[in-house]
């Protein structure tokens with residue numbers, strides 16, 4: 001072997017070695033990235049401006065009558081677009097399903113009853129329970145944003161459960177409210193998008 005050939009071989013070996021290390025490093029990086037994506041169900045890209053903006057849309061829906069009427073400050077549900085107290089005053093009860101003869105399900109059937117001023121229907125129609133009242137009525141945007149993500153006040157929901165709640169049966173009921181009732185101010189798709197954006201950008205609460 002000539003000296004020239006030895007040099008060329010040495011250079012080739014070095015290049016191969018460098019390439020091999022670089023390649024194995026980059027595969028290491030890929031696998032760690034994949035692992036961390038798996039560990040966190042909802043990747044969070046913190047962005048307080050986008051988050052607060054999305055919450056403004058979320059808040060409009062939460063405070064609309066189709067939602068707020070079941071999230072009252074007191075223990076009697078509300079009715080109508082003016083959020084008046086439910087006629088005959090059915091009460092929350094411990095489990096949110098009413099008390100004695102005034103159980104929600106006595107009047108609220110699994111589906112909407114046809115006609116004006118008839119009870120809206122849903123197989124699960126009830127208020128949040130007495131121990132976890134989830135009040136929306138009277139809450140400022142800042143108060144409500146904080147309450148929604150506090151597991152002690154939201155029924156122990158983590159990020160994944162909160163994201164899923166956009167498709168909850170009683171949430172969807174807001175967009176199928178029965179004859180003569182107005183719809184929430186955004187479509188369900190727009191609401192879900194704003195809800196998801198608010199949560200995934202860090203669930204920031206607006207300034208008071």
Ligand code: HEC
Nearest residue numbers: 066067070125126127128134147148153154155170171174
């Ligand atoms: C029939 C009554 C009823 C209606 C109507 C209703 N909800 Fe609820 N909501 C409940 C009950 C009961 C719970 C508690 C169930 C649970 O935590 O899974 C709840 C829980 C929630 C929660 C979780 C609370 C938290 O702090 O994270 C959100 C968010 C919510 N509702 C949003 C809505 C929206 C949005 C609408 C309207 C589109 C709506 N709700 C309409 C009864 C209702």
Ligand code: HEC
Nearest residue numbers: 069077079080090091098102103104107117118119126127
């Ligand atoms: C005696 C029958 C009866 C009972 C019991 C009853 N409701 Fe109702 N509810 C109605 C009727 C009727 C309406 C429709 C009123 C109207 O549109 O004028 C209604 C409307 C509502 C609305 C308004 C829906 C909207 O979108 O504005 C809510 C919220 C509600 N009921 C919650 C409940 C809850 C929660 C319970 C149990 C704690 C309950 N109701 C028990 C008869 C009843």
